[in-house]
Amino acid sequence: MTSYDVIIIGAGSVGVPTAMAMAQSGLNVLVLDRFASPGQGSNKAAIGGIRATHSDPAKIRLCLRTLEVVSTWKETYGHDVEWTTGGYTFVAYREQEEITFKALLETQHRYGLNIAWYDRDDFLKIVPGLNRDGLIGGTFSPGDGHCSTLLFGHAMYEEAKRAGASFKFNEQVTKIEVSSGRVRGVKTDRNEYSSPIVLNASGPWAREVGQTVALEHPVQPDSHEGGITEPVAHFLDPMVVDVRPAPGSANYYFYQLSTGQVVFCITPSPSIWGFDRRETSSFLPMVARRMVDLMPRLGNIRVRRTWRGLYPMTPDGSPLVGWSEEVEGYLMAIGMCGQGFMLGAGLGELLARAATDNLTDDDRETLTILSPQRQFQGQEALK
Numbered sequence: 001m002t003s004y005d006v007i008i009i010g011a012g013s014v015g016v017p018t019a020m021a022m023a024q025s026g027l028n029v030l031v032l033d034r035f036a037s038p039g040q041g042s043n044k045a046a047i048g049g050i051r052a053t054h055s056d057p058a059k060i061r062l063c064l065r066t067l068e069v070v071s072t073w074k075e076t077y078g079h080d081v082e083w084t085t086g087g088y089t090f091v092a093y094r095e096q097e098e099i100t101f102k103a104l105l106e107t108q109h110r111y112g113l114n115i116a117w118y119d120r121d122d123f124l125k126i127v128p129g130l131n132r133d134g135l136i137g138g139t140f141s142p143g144d145g146h147c148s149t150l151l152f153g154h155a156m157y158e159e160a161k162r163a164g165a166s167f168k169f170n171e172q173v174t175k176i177e178v179s180s181g182r183v184r185g186v187k188t189d190r191n192e193y194s195s196p197i198v199l200n201a202s203g204p205w206a207r208e209v210g211q212t213v214a215l216e217h218p219v220q221p222d223s224h225e226g227g228i229t230e231p232v233a234h235f236l237d238p239m240v241v242d243v244r245p246a247p248g249s250a251n252y253y254f255y256q257l258s259t260g261q262v263v264f265c266i267t268p269s270p271s272i273w274g275f276d277r278r279e280t281s282s283f284l285p286m287v288a289r290r291m292v293d294l295m296p297r298l299g300n301i302r303v304r305r306t307w308r309g310l311y312p313m314t315p316d317g318s319p320l321v322g323w324s325e326e327v328e329g330y331l332m333a334i335g336m337c338g339q340g341f342m343l344g345a346g347l348g349e350l351l352a353r354a355a356t357d358n359l360t361d362d363d364r365e366t367l368t369i370l371s372p373q374r375q376f377q378g379q380e381a382l383k
């Protein structure tokens with residue numbers, strides 16, 4: 001049986017950067033994925049937004065690190081991942097959004113984030129073309145941005161292999177092997193591999209993987225749809241997020257890629273639970289109406305394609321990260337909700353430090369906040 005220092009289940013938004021960070025720290029890593037190539041789970045459905053402007057210190061810290069990695073990627077590794085520092089904006093048309101966004105600024109400033117509130121006229125200079133009717137203003141965080149999900153995922157996959165990580169595709173983990181309360185390796189539909197550490201990074205499928213060690217992880221697949229337009233001349237720098245609920249959707253967000261297309265997605269309301277990844281005919285009319293109402297000039301752009309993917313949701317909208325208390329050597333990085341792509345690179349480095357026993361005090365605080373053993377209270381404000 002082949003032996004490794006760490007086996008990672010899942011070559012997605014989390015598994016790939018973790019393999020890279022672990023291999024770079026000298027660990028002998030095997031990544032197994034049920035699909036034919038990396039990123040075929042939720043990763044390829046993400047639209048590529050990366051922000052540090054959360055309301056929770058753990059996510060802020062991890063995403064600040066991802067921003068550093070992605071924004072310096074080209075000079076460090078040489079691949080262009082279409083990183084653009086366009087910033088994130090949250091628009092406020094109602095007093096309740098104005099109050100929420102302003103209240104969050106205090107925490108965000110405490111963690112060193114560059115974010116500020118802008119009244120209507122100044123905000124319109126940052127996002128020209130917004131519907132002026134009822135617009136109060138909004139927040140803008142210029143250091144956030146976006147990149148190509150596929151290019152960044154693939155670039156990290158190449159670097160993980162260069163650092164020595166092994167990947168095996170079309171191979172599904174059917175069981176995590178445990179004896180005397182400790183992980184021994186995994187069994188797949190083709191083979192067996194041994195390792196003292198197994199990382200569950202299986203995204204929306206995390207619950208079924210956890211069940212093989214008799215644990216019930218509170219992670220549920222929640223389907224979201226995205227779309228992309230034809231390319232047009234550059235007119236928009238930041239991501240635009242509108243958190244006002246409307247029939248069928250809780251919020252939606254969009255931005256213009258450096259290659260000219262506008263990408264967009266919504267959070268359905270009520271949530272649509274389950275593994276169905278077939279796109280629907282109701283998504284586009286619903287989101288198009290909302291986007292054109294917010295920014296009338298979008299009515300002139302043609303949509304090219306829509307798709308549907310899965311958020312691995314947790315009860316409080318925050319990930320579950322850390323060692324199992326029940327099974328020694330079983331590590332979890334699951335329940336990424338709508339933020340696995342932006343958390344991935346920062347999280348991968350933290351998990352590498354966890355596996356090599358090099359945690360910092362900040363890491364310990366992050367792991368306490370994201371502990372899989374925590375009680376779920378409320379929901380993160382900007383989930």
Ligand SMILES: Cc1cc2nc3c(=O)[nH]c(=O)nc-3n(C[C@H](O)[C@H](O)[C@H](O)COP(=O)(O)OP(=O)(O)OC[C@H]3O[C@@H](n4cnc5c(N)ncnc54)[C@H](O)[C@@H]3O)c2cc1C
Pocket residue numbers: 009010011012013014015032033034035038039040041042043044045046047048049050171172173174201202203204205206209223224225226265308309310311312333334335336337338339340341342343
């Ligand atoms: C429309 C849409 C837009 C989004 N936009 C953004 C965004 O802008 N920014 C952002 O940060 N996030 C975004 N997200 C969320 C993001 O896609 C997810 O949070 C993230 O991809 C989850 O990463 P993951 O590594 O946990 O799961 P995945 O990327 O799904 O990876 C899990 C992998 O595990 C594999 N696997 C599962 N079970 C097994 C098994 N038994 N054996 C072997 N392999 C297994 C799967 O095949 C899969 O490849 C978006 C999601 C959607 C749907």
